[in-house]
Amino acid sequence: MIETLEGFLRDYGYIVLFVGTFLEGETMVLIAGYLAKAGVLDLNWVILSSFAGTYLGDQTAFFIGRRWGHLLIKRTSSESWKRRTERVMYLLDRYNTWFIMGFRFIYGVRNVTPFALGASPIAAIRFMLLNCLAAFIWATSFGYGGYIFGHAMEGFLADIKHYQFYFFGGVGVVLIGIWARKRFFKREAAPAVMEERAENSVP
Known part of the structure; x- marks a missing residue:
């Protein structure tokens, strides 16, 4: 911006x-x-x-x-x-x-x-x-x-350019971690749900 x-x-x-x-x-x-x-x-x-x-x-x-x-x-x-x-x-x-x-x-x-x-x-x-x-x-x-404070602002703008890669990279890692966590718990929960359904279906 x-x-x-x-x-x-x-x-x-x-x-x-x-x-x-x-x-x-x-x-x-x-x-x-x-x-x-x-x-x-x-x-x-x-x-x-x-x-x-x-x-x-x-x-x-x-x-x-x-x-x-x-x-x-x-x-x-x-x-x-x-x-x-x-x-x-x-x-x-x-x-x-x-x-x-x-x-x-x-x-x-x-x-x-x-x-x-x-x-x-x-x-x-x-x-x-x-x-x-x-x-x-x-x-x-x-x-x-x-x-x-022009010199300080110049340094601030340079810092934004320098660290923006790390910032967006960190955001990407967090999003991937959230996605992986949801996938893991979904796989873990699936057998338990199927087992519960099987038990409930037994007369």
Whole structure:
């Protein structure tokens, strides 16, 4: 997956980065920062593209929530979606501004939060301003994170290439072992079943 994202970023650059961050994209920003360290991309454009993507993505989700949020939440049959929406409302009520500023860094509510905030009473202009500041902090921190730790990421990518053979090989051995075990117990159980049936058939 990481190699695929790296390939897309090398081939299509900032357009792919914008689309990826519009949807989510922490991993993509880190890889883009790493590529900036390697001289493939420009760090300033990495941060700008990431900022534009995440800001516009969350603003879009917010306005969808503002327009259709209550109706969609009421009609959804997904319990997971309802639980995450309830958690967003709880965190908003308890932490308010800090939650709006930091939801991008919280796993599990990242995608649903701007939509749920759109369905909340928060003023649109307030969310727009806080979202702008938070998007800049997010894009800068992840962009510089990939840039500063570019050497470590390079080693990490190399490790994936080096150990993927052993990983898939180990998975294959486990699957073969499970298959052999089932075959063994099936053969062991067959005579016992036939013997039991024979005994039951004797008057």
